[in-house]
Amino acid sequence: MPKARRRSTHRSSRFEDMALPEELLGVLAEQGLDRAFEIQEAILPDALAGRDVLARAETGSGKTLAFTLAMTARFRHRKVHRRRPLGIVLVPTRELAVQVVDTIHPFARAIGVRAQLVSGGMNIDKQAEALNRGVEIVVATPGRLIDLAERGGIFLDRVETTVIDEADHMADLGFLPQVRDILAATEMGTQKMLFSATLDGQVEEIVDTFLVDPVTHETTPVAAAVETMAHHVLAIAPSAKREVTAQLANREGRTLVFTRTQLGAERVAQELIEVGVPAAALHGNKQQGLRTNVLAGFRQGAYPVLVATDVAARGLHIDDVTMVIHVDPADDVKEYVHRSGRTARAGAAGTVVTLALPHQVKVTRSVLEGAKVEGTWADAPDASVEAIAALGGRTPLGEPAEDPAAVKYKGAPRKLDLSRKGGASARKAEERRANEERRASWEEEPESGSGRRGGGRPGGAGGAGGAGSRGRSGAPTRAPRGGASGRGRVEGAEQGGRGRHGAADTGRGRRGGDAGRGRSGGSDAGRGTGRGTGRGRGPGAGGKGRGSR
Numbered sequence: 001m002p003k004a005r006r007r008s009t010h011r012s013s014r015f016e017d018m019a020l021p022e023e024l025l026g027v028l029a030e031q032g033l034d035r036a037f038e039i040q041e042a043i044l045p046d047a048l049a050g051r052d053v054l055a056r057a058e059t060g061s062g063k064t065l066a067f068t069l070a071m072t073a074r075f076r077h078r079k080v081h082r083r084r085p086l087g088i089v090l091v092p093t094r095e096l097a098v099q100v101v102d103t104i105h106p107f108a109r110a111i112g113v114r115a116q117l118v119s120g121g122m123n124i125d126k127q128a129e130a131l132n133r134g135v136e137i138v139v140a141t142p143g144r145l146i147d148l149a150e151r152g153g154i155f156l157d158r159v160e161t162t163v164i165d166e167a168d169h170m171a172d173l174g175f176l177p178q179v180r181d182i183l184a185a186t187e188m189g190t191q192k193m194l195f196s197a198t199l200d201g202q203v204e205e206i207v208d209t210f211l212v213d214p215v216t217h218e219t220t221p222v223a224a225a226v227e228t229m230a231h232h233v234l235a236i237a238p239s240a241k242r243e244v245t246a247q248l249a250n251r252e253g254r255t256l257v258f259t260r261t262q263l264g265a266e267r268v269a270q271e272l273i274e275v276g277v278p279a280a281a282l283h284g285n286k287q288q289g290l291r292t293n294v295l296a297g298f299r300q301g302a303y304p305v306l307v308a309t310d311v312a313a314r315g316l317h318i319d320d321v322t323m324v325i326h327v328d329p330a331d332d333v334k335e336y337v338h339r340s341g342r343t344a345r346a347g348a349a350g351t352v353v354t355l356a357l358p359h360q361v362k363v364t365r366s367v368l369e370g371a372k373v374e375g376t377w378a379d380a381p382d383a384s385v386e387a388i389a390a391l392g393g394r395t396p397l398g399e400p401a402e403d404p405a406a407v408k409y410k411g412a413p414r415k416l417d418l419s420r421k422g423g424a425s426a427r428k429a430e431e432r433r434a435n436e437e438r439r440a441s442w443e444e445e446p447e448s449g450s451g452r453r454g455g456g457r458p459g460g461a462g463g464a465g466g467a468g469s470r471g472r473s474g475a476p477t478r479a480p481r482g483g484a485s486g487r488g489r490v491e492g493a494e495q496g497g498r499g500r501h502g503a504a505d506t507g508r509g510r511r512g513g514d515a516g517r518g519r520s521g522g523s524d525a526g527r528g529t530g531r532g533t534g535r536g537r538g539p540g541a542g543g544k545g546r547g548s549r
Contacts, residue, residue: 013041015069019048021076023110024069031106037062040069042217043193048073052214053193054207061219063195064103064317067163070193071137072104074161076111080134084158085116087137088186090179092169094119094141094288095295095316100165101139108137118154120144121288128153142170142178149185156185167196167203168334176202183210197334229344230351231368231375234387235361242271243383244393245327248353249277249305251392253322254298257307258339260328262286268327269307269405276397279305280404293412294405303404310335318342323392326354329363333370353391 013035015028028034036044039057047053047070057063071087080086089104091097097119104115116130118140124147131138131154138145138154148154162183170176183192183206192211196203207214236244249255249272259265262283272279280294280303298306299318306318307327321343330336344350354375356364368375378387383395406418 018044020044020069020073021111023076024073024107027106027110033065037065038219039063039217040066042219043067044070046215047191047193050074050191052191052211054199054211054214054216055193055195056197056199056217057195057219063165064100067165067193067195068100068104068107071161071163072107072111072113075113075136078113078136080113080136081158082134083131083153084155085131085135085138086158087161087163088145088156088159088182089137089139089163089165090142090145090170090182091139091165092141092173092175093311094121095282095291095311096166097139097141098292098295099316104137104139113137115139118144118148119288121291124148124153142175142182145182146178149182156182157187159186159190161191161193162186164192164194164196164206167194167206168198171202176206179206180209188212197338229340229373230349231340231354231373232351232387232391233354233356233364233368233375233377234380235356235358235377236380237382238357240380240382241327241355241357244355244380244388245325246272246275246277246396247383247388247393248323248325248391249279250394250396251323253304253392254301254318254320255305255323255325256318256321256342257305257325257327258330259307259309262309264328265307265309269305272305272307272396273401273403276399276401277305278303278401278404279307282306282308282311284309284311287417289413289416290405290418293409293416293418296411297404297407297409300409300411302407302409310339316342320348321350323351323353326352329354329356329360330367331363333367336367336371351391 015034015036016025018036018041020028039055039061043053043055043063043066047067055063067089071089075086078086089100091100097117101115101117108115113136114134115137116127116135116139118127118131118138120141120143124144127144128148128151131148145154149156164170164179164183167176167179170179186192188210189212192214194203194207194211194214199207234244245257245268249257257268257279259268262285265281265283269279269281280297282291282294286294294306295316295318297303301320324340324343326336326339330339340352343352354364378385380387383393408416408418
């Protein structure tokens with residue numbers, strides 16, 4: 001039988017007009033909150049009544065406070081059994097779990113209930129001990145909750161309210177099968193509230209299977225969440241990317257920088273520190289205590305720039321982030337929306353800047369069109385253009401700054417080993433600079449006789465000549481067998497081998513001479529194959545060479 005879906009007709013803009021206990025109203029007043037946001041005034045009446053709720057709302061709309069008020073009001077002065085909570089909040093990431101717990105705590109204390117964080121990357125025994133003492137609300141990542149359930153550390157038979165937050169992100173991370181197992185372990189007919197930016201695919205299956213007659217609320221469409229921000233795209237040259245990033249990060253105000261990879265986040269943070277801009281990296285490969293410490297320092301305003309992967313793009317709320325910089329442009333609309341949604345939250349002003357290399361311009365234009373925003377485009381071949389100054393960019397001092405990740409901040413774990421922090425060293429920084437110079441050289445016009453299939457990227461230093469050399473760095477390598485045979489990414493002239501940026505006649509040759517299957521071979525290079533190394537089998541120059549993929 002299809003479920004009936006309808007909107008609530010109840011609307012009230014003031015919290016005091018809703019059926020909330022005086023204790024909760026007092027906490028709201030202390031936090032300076034007296035009027036509900038759109039999603040809160042839509043959800044709260046139905047949530048307080050125990051109805052199932054299905055909500056789609058823009059990022060930063062106040063969903064967390066909505067289900068926090070509903071759960072704490074319903075569990076007011078309730079007694080709880082050991083290891084048997086009354087409410088479960090499922091979230092996709094540890095950072096979001098920490099944030100949700102921090103939001104719940106003041107309201108829970110006011111009405112005499114307890115909230116416990118249950119997440120991976122933390123001591124599971126301590127979490128089990130807390131559950132054994134009895135807590136009313138558990139905020140958990142799915143994997144850790146299942147781990148505790150399997151070892152008898154938690155039972156879900158008395159759960160009265162289950163919240164699934166960022167359900168679409170759960171689907172992206174592959175967590176929905178675990179969410180299904182958790183929902184199946186709770187009593188059918190108990191309250192379930194699901195929040196998601198999109199309500200389709202696997203999320204729709206969860207709704208149809210576990211929610212009973214849910215009240216559906218949909219506020220602003222997800223793409224419209226970024227329409228209130230100022231959007232800018234700087235079309236930059238590869239050689240200018242580092243300096244442009246530093247100038248924008250050195251602006252006044254709190255800035256969040258997004259990269260595509262964990263290594264990229266560490267690299268950008270270290271580069272900013274080297275030129276005098278205090279910055280710290282946040283990504284999934286960092287020790288949990290360090291991640292908590294980094295977020296605590298950024299929230300407190302101890303340093304102005306946080307460099308993050310998409311682990312920080314979903315659900316995290318950090319006050320007063322006035323600019324988001326996409327150092328690596330978003331690949332799709334959803335990613336752009338959620339990254340950009342870290343600024344201009346709850347009606348505040350914000351600016352979003354995307355740095356697009358020449359090969360990223362087309363995709364960036366498509367993403368902005370999909371998000372239904374009109375960005376201001378400007379060419380930035382170097383860091384001296386007026387567009388950067390107009391965005392508040394300033395030239396850094398050039399003197400290294402103190403590493404914010406090496407400082408312990410209030411709210412960090414008591415036992416925090418800062419010596420375990422990851423990050424780029426001076427040696428790695430020097431290697432990066434050398435690699436940037438080589439990449440810049442590859443962008444230049446190829447000399448005659450070199451290229452990829454008659455044209456393309458020329459070889460780096462050391463690419464020409466008879467000695468085997470390494471294609472990416474141009475550094476010579478030892479020859480395992482005589483002559484010019486080389487075990488390197490670039491081989492010399494007439495050496496069968498395989499390299500990315502080779503000189504003349506690089507390739508994957510089964511016979512010596514001019515045989516070549518190299519991506520960046522010289523005048524006689526044949527079909528390109530890419531990244532492997534050439535392994536000389538025959539003696540002398542021009543001996544047998546066979547590249548491995």
